[in-house]
Amino acid sequence: MREHIVSPKIYYVIFIALTVLTVVTWSVAKIDLGRMNAVVALTIAVIKATLVVLYFMHVRYNSRLTWVFVGAGFFWLAIMVALTLSDYMTRGWLTIAR
């Protein structure tokens, strides 16, 4: 598979997007949204990370196998977090006789 050369223009666009998103994260954090603070912050972080992965790291132009590798890594992290939290979140469900 021949290497795809990404034009610098795309890099500049992504750079501006990342900067804007960083400013947005910072500004939104100053407002008290309760639980939504974390959700918004993480959503923006995921968007930024996705842009870096797809464009700076060229994954958009890579083989499907690379996509599988990248996906597997984050999916496995999700497994670790989800199953561990399944323990912590359900601990209070069963009231044990005192």
Next chain:
Amino acid sequence: MAETTTTTHAGLAHHFDDIEQQREAGTLGMWAFLVTEVMFFGGLFLAYILYRSKYPVEFAVASNSLNVTMGFINTLVLICSSLTMALAVYCAQIGKRRPLIIFLVLTMVLGATFLVIKGVEYHEKYVEHHIPVRFNTYEFKWEPHSAEGASSQAERPAVETGNVEMFFFLYFAMTGVHALHMIIGLGVLTTLVFMARRGRFTPEYHSPVELSGLYWHFVDIVWIFLFPLLYLIGAHLH
């Protein structure tokens, strides 16, 4: 497999059939390594998620004592460095040696800037006795940042200082491991600069630049998550 080249390329290792196979192997290898890094940092993120949900108030209060401005600047610094790194890879791809070296050096300068700012932050924490080994639980006071915060005594949350120390432990562990990766990255970039100066990279062979770029972007991505999770939790507290 791609068409076999009749000329043996200078950068082609003996056990590969052609430069294309070598390039593909290198990319997959670096991504496999980055997957291990995801899982490595992931353990820290898991501990963070757990303790933040257990001690939300303490975490917010402790986070509030961090220097958000410096964190914000550092985030922009790293995003810039990702741009310069991507441009360095582009220069390697089109065979422009001088711009390649310039962009590599710029990336290093930005990386070093990040570490200097981090050092200043760490020093601040050291002085304030917020480092876990030097942590003084009786001394920890949450200082409001604004006049209105100072006047609204009723809104001051009650904190268990032991759990505040937990935040700082995770803060230092996560940013420390991240900084270690940055330092290694600087070492890698230094090697690349030396190789580039000796003319080792051509449009056909520049894998080291590309693969180092992947590593550098990954370290940037980790910080993209660290910034909101560590610095912005308590940002709404005045």
Next chain:
Amino acid sequence: MQTVADITPPRTHYLNATYGVKSWLLTTDHKRIALLYLASVTFFFSLGGLFAMLIRLELLTPQGDLVQAETYNRLFTMHGVVMVFFFLIPSIPAVLGNFLVPLMIGAKDLAFPKLNLLSWYIYTIGGAFTVVAILMGGVDTGWTFYTPYSSTYSNGNVILTGLGVFITGFSSILTGLNFIVTIHTMRAPGLTWFRLPLFIWSHYATSVIFILGTPVIAITILLLALERIAHVGIFDPALGGDPVLFQHLFWFYSHPAVYIMVLPAMGVVSELIANMTRKRVFGYKFVAFASLAIAVFGFLVWGHHLFVSTQSVYAGMIFSFLSYAVAIPSAVKVFNWTATLYKGSISYNTPILYAFGFIGFFIIGGMTGLFLAALGVDVHVHDTYFVVAHFHYIMVGGAIMGYFGGLHYWWPKITGRLYPEAWARFAALVIFVGFNLTFFPQFLLGYMGMPRRLYAYAPEFQVLNVMSSAGASILGMGYLMPMIYLIWSMRYGPHAPPNPWGAAGLEWRTSSPPPTQNFEHTPVVTEEAYEFGPATEDVVSTVARA
């Protein structure tokens, strides 16, 4: 038909291509690196075995009379640490895998030969740290390093031992990385995925676990070390932390780690069964996918080690269900191997004896694993010798049998010499008897309530313990024999032809030992895996020779 005396070895091969210590210590040839690993893992196997011997000596009597309690704690800890991290996890992948993966796919070397050498150095350095830790008195926390004992109260060398394990983990990661990339990108022309030997499928699945699991134990050890320094309480309940978080992180790796130990052995067994019965493995695709399924599902069951911790019952039920699910692909493999044997042309030589041993012991070990996966039963037998017997059946009865079987089977390819078949069969028998005598009584002991990790026990358990210790000494002698005759054969054994077993597979299409570049010409594959025709003239039957 050629006789043994007619075999002339190749003039130049990878062993004599270059001479001198530097040519070995700075080699990038995967075959030489495999031998470097062979030397290292044998050393650690002996060290771990020494600790085992001391443990079994202490357990001859109900009282704690041979060593002090804390010493005993250190003995079983170091036995576990050394055997798990420095023998079982590297053994088959680093020795047999490193040697065979490029050969089996028709490549000249692994994708990253220098990383391969680095991997061995990292392993050795990590091992050195651990040996230093042992010399300084070792650790008494159990190989599982449970907190808050290990993080707060233990006086042992936790950080030093942890450092050794941490460093060696990177060796695993590099090996796994190398295998995955090599298998994806360097297969010979015509070698499609479903023409690959099942050994390769197993090692691919193992490498997936290396990549996804090992980093987590690394960060766990790092957190443990930081906690010992900072005393923040991340794992200490007295300071607001949760010790079970450590267990979650620890077992997230350590459970898949047991599949790292057994999957390569299963790969070996697939090769042995197919080639010694001259039959294609029954349900090849099922076995291949079962390997991947074990690797994936293996990551979803770690909570079964936490059933009696404060883990929630609901999470326990999920993990219990998933633990039953992970047994299914393993069972598929066992059925398929058995079906392969049916109407096969079986040669009863040493490698297949080890394969039979594997299948039998793996069934027992696997089934008792299902006992343990049931929440209710586990409450009763957790932390008893039942668990100890279960995992030794899999790790020793399974993984080590696979290792020895593979070592014997590929010995002619690796060294160019034939080992003495009679001695080898005798040793296999001794190992079989010794193993059963050592570990079967432990199921009974555990079920009757004898706890593990204690140097004293109730007097009514003594008879079974004496049986177990007697078995251990027999087992030890059984392991000693191959060490002697295999080394003997390297000098005095008859020369091996390229394909002494009449086996299928690309590794048998080159000389024994192979040249440095593996093949004179890159092979082109046109047939399916395990295609057996009639035995050709250059095959020397080892059955006739014995």
